[in-house]
Amino acid sequence: MFDQLSERLGAIFSRLSGRGRIGESDLGEAMREVRVALLEADVSLPAARAFVARVKEKSLGADVLASLSPGQTIVKIVHDELTALLGPADPAQARLHFSDAPPAVIMLVGLQGSGKTTQAAKLALRLKEQGRRSLLVAADVYRPAAVDQLCALGKQIELPVFERGQGDPVAIARDGVAEAKRIGLSTVLVDTAGRLQIDDALMDELSRMKSAINPCEVLLVADSMTGQEATAVAKGFHERLGVTGVILTKLDGDTRGGAALSIFDAIGAPIKFVGVGERVSALEPFHADRMASRILGMGDAMTLIEKTQSLYSEEQARSLEQKFLRNAFTLDDFLDQLRQVRKIGSMGELLKMVPGLSQKLPKDFTVPEAEVNRVEAIICSMTRRERRDPALLNGSRRKRIAVGSGTQVSEVNRLVRQFDETRRMMKQFGGKRRHFLGK
Amino acid sequence: MSFISRLKQTFTRARDGFAAIRTLGREGRPLDSAFWEDFGDLLVAADFGVPTTEKIVSGLKTVASQEAWSTGDQAVARFRKDVERFLQVEDGADLKLDVKPAVILVVGVNGSGKTTTIGKLAKRLRNERKRVLLVGADTFRAAAAEQLEIWAQRSGSEIVRGTDGADPAAVVFDGIRAGKAREVDVILIDTAGRLQTKTNLMEELKKIRRVIERETGGPPAQTLLVLDGTTGQNALSQARLFHAATPLTGAIVTKLDSTAKGGILVAIVEELEIPIAFVGLGEDVDDLVSFDPTAFVDALFADGLSP
Numbered sequence: 001m002f003d004q005l006s007e008r009l010g011a012i013f014s015r016l017s018g019r020g021r022i023g024e025s026d027l028g029e030a031m032r033e034v035r036v037a038l039l040e041a042d043v044s045l046p047a048a049r050a051f052v053a054r055v056k057e058k059s060l061g062a063d064v065l066a067s068l069s070p071g072q073t074i075v076k077i078v079h080d081e082l083t084a085l086l087g088p089a090d091p092a093q094a095r096l097h098f099s100d101a102p103p104a105v106i107m108l109v110g111l112q113g114s115g116k117t118t119q120a121a122k123l124a125l126r127l128k129e130q131g132r133r134s135l136l137v138a139a140d141v142y143r144p145a146a147v148d149q150l151c152a153l154g155k156q157i158e159l160p161v162f163e164r165g166q167g168d169p170v171a172i173a174r175d176g177v178a179e180a181k182r183i184g185l186s187t188v189l190v191d192t193a194g195r196l197q198i199d200d201a202l203m204d205e206l207s208r209m210k211s212a213i214n215p216c217e218v219l220l221v222a223d224s225m226t227g228q229e230a231t232a233v234a235k236g237f238h239e240r241l242g243v244t245g246v247i248l249t250k251l252d253g254d255t256r257g258g259a260a261l262s263i264f265d266a267i268g269a270p271i272k273f274v275g276v277g278e279r280v281s282a283l284e285p286f287h288a289d290r291m292a293s294r295i296l297g298m299g300d301a302m303t304l305i306e307k308t309q310s311l312y313s314e315e316q317a318r319s320l321e322q323k324f325l326r327n328a329f330t331l332d333d334f335l336d337q338l339r340q341v342r343k344i345g346s347m348g349e350l351l352k353m354v355p356g357l358s359q360k361l362p363k364d365f366t367v368p369e370a371e372v373n374r375v376e377a378i379i380c381s382m383t384r385r386e387r388r389d390p391a392l393l394n395g396s397r398r399k400r401i402a403v404g405s406g407t408q409v410s411e412v413n414r415l416v417r418q419f420d421e422t423r424r425m426m427k428q429f430g431g432k433r434r435h436f437l438g439k
Numbered sequence: 440m441s442f443i444s445r446l447k448q449t450f451t452r453a454r455d456g457f458a459a460i461r462t463l464g465r466e467g468r469p470l471d472s473a474f475w476e477d478f479g480d481l482l483v484a485a486d487f488g489v490p491t492t493e494k495i496v497s498g499l500k501t502v503a504s505q506e507a508w509s510t511g512d513q514a515v516a517r518f519r520k521d522v523e524r525f526l527q528v529e530d531g532a533d534l535k536l537d538v539k540p541a542v543i544l545v546v547g548v549n550g551s552g553k554t555t556t557i558g559k560l561a562k563r564l565r566n567e568r569k570r571v572l573l574v575g576a577d578t579f580r581a582a583a584a585e586q587l588e589i590w591a592q593r594s595g596s597e598i599v600r601g602t603d604g605a606d607p608a609a610v611v612f613d614g615i616r617a618g619k620a621r622e623v624d625v626i627l628i629d630t631a632g633r634l635q636t637k638t639n640l641m642e643e644l645k646k647i648r649r650v651i652e653r654e655t656g657g658p659p660a661q662t663l664l665v666l667d668g669t670t671g672q673n674a675l676s677q678a679r680l681f682h683a684a685t686p687l688t689g690a691i692v693t694k695l696d697s698t699a700k701g702g703i704l705v706a707i708v709e710e711l712e713i714p715i716a717f718v719g720l721g722e723d724v725d726d727l728v729s730f731d732p733t734a735f736v737d738a739l740f741a742d743g744l745s746p
Contacts, residue, residue, distance in 0.1 A: 036489055042671035045484040112694065113550025113667060144558075145586035152581035196694075223550065227486040227671020227703060250549060253634035255673045278549070278579070 005256045006295055008037035013078070013296070016071040024060070027074070031056050034078075042258025044231045047085065047265040055081050079292050085261050087270045087288030094270040094286060096245070098187070099216040103135070103180040105188045107173075107213070108247075109206060109237055110221035112194030115249035117146060119221050119275055120191040121153035122283035123247075126273075127187055128159060135185045137176030138163035139209070140193035150191055157280055160185075169193065169205060174212045190215070197236025207240050217244045219272065222259060224248045230259040231266040238267040248286070249275035260291070329423055331387040335379045338372065377405035378415050390416050468511040470503055478514065487702030488672050491709055495521060519736060525705050526715070526732030534689070534716060536660050540572070540618045542626045542651055546644060546681055547665035549632030552693035554583065556665050556719060557629050558590030559727035565594050569624040574614030575600035576607040576647065577631035587629050593724060597623065607631065608646045615654040628659075635680035648685045661688045663716060666707070668695040674703050678711050689716035691727075704735075 012033050016022065031052045038048040055078055058064070064073045087094055098104035106123070108116045117140065124134040136154050138161060140146035147163045154161035160183075162176040173190050180188045190213065195202040210218065220234060220243045237243055248260055251274045264270060271286040323329045379387065381404035386392050393401075393416055402409045463481065468474050475496055482492040498521070499514050508514065534543075543560070547553050554577070561571050573591050575598065577583035584600040591598040599617050601610030611628055618626040630647065633640035651659050664687050666674050681687060690707060695718045704715060715730040 039483050040489045040672060042673070045480055111669065113552055115550055143555075143586070144589035145582045148582035148585045149580070156581070223667070223669070225548070225667075225670045225673040227669065227674075228484050229486070229669045230671075233669070250634060252636075253548070253673070254636045254676050258671060 005037060005041040005258075008040070009034065009078075009296055012037070013071070013075045016074060022070045022074070027056065027059055030074075038258070038261070041256030041261070042225075042227050042230070044228055044258070044262035044266070046231070047262045050265070051081060051085055051261075075296070079296055082261075082292040082295060083289045085265055086291050087264055087286070088268075091287065091289075094245075094272050094288070096272060097216055098132075102184075102186045103177060103188045104132075104186065104217075105177055105190065105213050105215040106217040106219060107190045107192065107206075107210065107215040107241075108219050108221055109192050109241060109243075110194060111196065111223070111233060112143070114194065114221045114223045115247075115275060116140075116194065116221045117149050117153070117191050118278075118280075119219075119247050119249060119273075119283065120150065120189045121157055121280050122275065123273070124154075124159050124187075124189050125157045125280050126283055128157065132186045134159055134187040134189050135176060135180040135183075136161045137173055137188060137190045139169040139173045139176070139190050141166050141169055141172070142193040146191075146193070153280065170209045170212050173209045177213045188213075197233050197240075203236075203240045210241055218242060219245050219247050220263075220269070221247045221249060222263060224251045224257050224259050224274075225253065225255045226259045230262050234263045234267045234269075238269065243267060243269045245269055245272040247271075247273045247275060247283075252276045252282070257295075264288075331379050331382065331390060331419060332384075334419060334422075335376065335387075338376060374405070374407055374411065375415055378402075378407055378412055381405040390419060463511055463515060466511060470508055470511060470514060474511050474514075475500065478511075482702060485702040486671055486706075488675065488706045491702070491706045494709075522705060523732055523736040526708050526735065534661055536625060538655070538657070538660055540615075540623050540626045540655075541660035542615065542618075542628065542655055543661045543663060544628045544630070544648065544651065544659040544685065545663050545665060546630050546685065546687075547632060548634055548667075548677055549580075551632065551665045551667045551670075552719060553577075553632065553665045554586050554590065554629055556691055556693060556717075556727065557587070557627050558594060559719070559724055560717075561590060561594035561596045561627055562724045563727060564625050564627075565596060570622070571596040572614065572618045572621065572623040572626045573598045574611060574618075574626060574628045576610045576614070577629055578603055578605045578607055578610060579631040583629075583631065596627075597621065607643060608650045611647050611650050612654065615651065619654075635677050635684075641680065641684040644681075644684050658686070661716075662686060663688065664690045666690055666692050666703075668692045668703070668719075670703065672703075672706075675706055675710055678707050678713075682711055682713075687711065687713050689714050691715070691717045691719065692730075693719035695720055 012030055016026070016030050034055070035048055035052045038051065039045065043051075055074070058077045058081075059074050064070055064077070067073055096106075108120050108123075110116050120136060124136055127134055136150055136159060138147040138150045140150075147165055151161050151163060162172075162179050164172050164175075169192065173192075176190065177188050190209075192206060192209070193202070195206070197203065218241050220237050222230065222233065226233065234243070234246070246263055246269055248257075248263075248271050251257065251260075260271060260274075271288075273283050274286050276282045276284055323333060378401060381401045382393075386397065386401075393412075398409050398412045398416075402412050405412075463474075463478060479492050479496050482495060483489060487495070495518065499517060502508075502517060503514060506513075536543075545553050545557055545560075557573060561573060564571050571594070573587055573596050575584040575587040577587075578601045581603075584603075587600065588598055590596075599610070599614040601607065601613070607630065614626060614628065628647070628651075630644065631640075633644070635641065648659070648662075662685050664678060664681050666677060670677070678687070678690065690711075690713060692704060692715055707713075708715060715732075717727050718730050720726045720728060
């Protein structure tokens, strides 16, 4: 996500920061380019205009141009403004708020096809992992089989679904909340039918539903690929319902994500989550500052660290480190690592979060997942002893492994060689810095 | 209601987006750089996209100096003609379904409206007294087949569906075999939504196409991309990458009743030179209408609103 925008802005700013002196005309030129880059990324025209004006104003004031490294100061200003454009100054506002008295009611609203039903399930799963059990309420009685879809998802994540098939959505929502109270569930997620923000009758239905169930969150589910219309959609829903947060979906494609930069600007409701895939676990919290860093190609070390931390306990990290130091890292550990890393997401996305690396990766860089599969197959075709001690691997063993894993002997050779090199490198690395995981 | 007045009515929102352009034309402003900048901004705000906008503006500037125009209204009038010309693609409009059974493969990203569009398309074909078979090859999304089943009932079509998680290409294979055996006129294939950047899912699409080619001895009669009308510049990436995976013969733009921006239509036709076959203008089963570029532009620029 945001790759193309990153690339454009990265090029503009690396030119700028390379210079010792920046004149007003240089700045004007760069800002025109920034504006075009934003517009190409579907950032709304008013938001793009205001953004460029603010950056320009701040750069011209405070002796920025006369300072020692004006380019870097400007990049800093852009980063700050981008953060401000993406979300509220207080990150706590971007978290979900729950009512004091249970059940906490959350309504999901949006256009057709933005992904409400899927996000309802994703959110329910996320809350379940945090110890809040939800009742999913199927209040979309219009789209054929929408209720079936929610029921199927509910089964998948093992949470109850309140449904009545057809009927009055307002009554279904109200009874759903009552049901949650009765069976003692802490949260209710109401999936509503997709509708246009200009459809008066259906918008009226939503506002009646809101009065009936008094939700603590009204979340707008918006497609991140939306164009200039994004602001009109957000405003339309906000004016009628008072949107408290946004879930931005389909960010796993090649969208330039302009909608992300326009919606908060338009309605002041923070983006709370982003949908990054089709699996029910593919929902992530949104951090404006980190996203700004990612857009500017500065990497996102925080998210990377959190993702790694979620995988390794302190203890595991220490034992792994010890193994590196004692050169006791085996192919078994290597396979473990490989599987762990895969658990947190595609390697390509992870690599882009490494500060300084995102700019250096070739444009069409993809991690050859098939290659990773083959490595896994090769290691799995080795005996335990071989995995512990690759030195055992003579010609005939290698041949057997190649046959067993459906690969070539040359591939087995390459893996063993690479493993040896990695182990050597790890030893040096581990020796220099005592902590490198999760620190 | 006539087609044009219906279009006019439903494109009201798009007209609002263009109203600013029309106003700009009426102000009688001189053709200075400020005018061109405002003009360009308005196009961008209507989702024309920066490259298309630059192309249009520089083209207009050239003609302006050649013909020594003096005011903005001349530029706006010419712009209207340009839009219309852009949208004209030879052999547009009608769906060619010469072979029997004619296979229509429908593809698009998640949530663009494929299944609903297929339902409407089936109804349309049924009204033409065609025998229609729907094939539910979306075996991934929960309850996708149930949704298609309801549309089959509503439109009076037959249906072949796969079990959840089945190989979509196998479902297509079954569908085509069934369609041939039952001697249907049209086979409409509903595929799972996929983001155009997911290589493995695009490979799956290629496999579906290969199955169709093998079983019918030729490419699908129509391969239609369903695009969400509110999508911004990403629509171009969708058009390009779907076209690369399975060559498209047309596009269907949905949810056009919601958007104030018609610009992306121009950008898509410009990029791929495929016709916009239909546009979805609402929720009813009859709200899928053939796209007529002239009527579209007329509706956008006509002054009075008289349905």
